Amino acid sequence: MIAIGADHGGYKLKELIKGYLDKNSVEYIDVGTFSEDSIDYPQIAMDVANRVSIGDCEKGILCCGTGVGMSIVANKIKGIRAALVGDCFTAKATREHNDSNVLCLGGRVIGEELALMIVDIWLSTEFIGKHHVNRLNQIKEIEEKFK
DSSP states (O other), X not given: OEEEEEOTTXXXXXXXXXXXXXXXXXXXXXXXXXXXXXXXXXXXXXXXXXXXXXXXXSEEEEEESSSHHHHHHHTTSTTOOEEEOOSHHHHHHHHHTTOOOEEEEETTTSOHHHHHHHHHHHHHOOOOOTTHHHHHHHHHHHHHHTO
8 A cells, every 4th residue: 555645836746646646556645735826835744654664555655846845854854764766766776775665756756657667656656775784774774863
């Protein structure tokens, strides 16, 4: 299950991604927003990230104008490795090397076709493990140290 959310700047992109998820029979929960009316993004980002953190959802997707604000908030939640992605190489690398569990996209930064390619790559790419596990363990240690 994927948790998906957006603010007003990412609303159209979120709706586009939901169409992709529906077409590909990927289950998701939409935590909002549900219009282009201006809202603050932190609660949406926290809701998606928390659902991933506690295991209610396997992964999350967040959209705002640039993706930056959403990624900042999501990465405040323990266990979240949110990646702001704007290209296909990074979409693949962040899953393979960082085991990212929240994808952040900028609705005002990338085009629709590229966004869907990124989502497709990110959802279909697996973490490769190996020496990257040690690095993830170091991230966990940092989270524990500064909680």
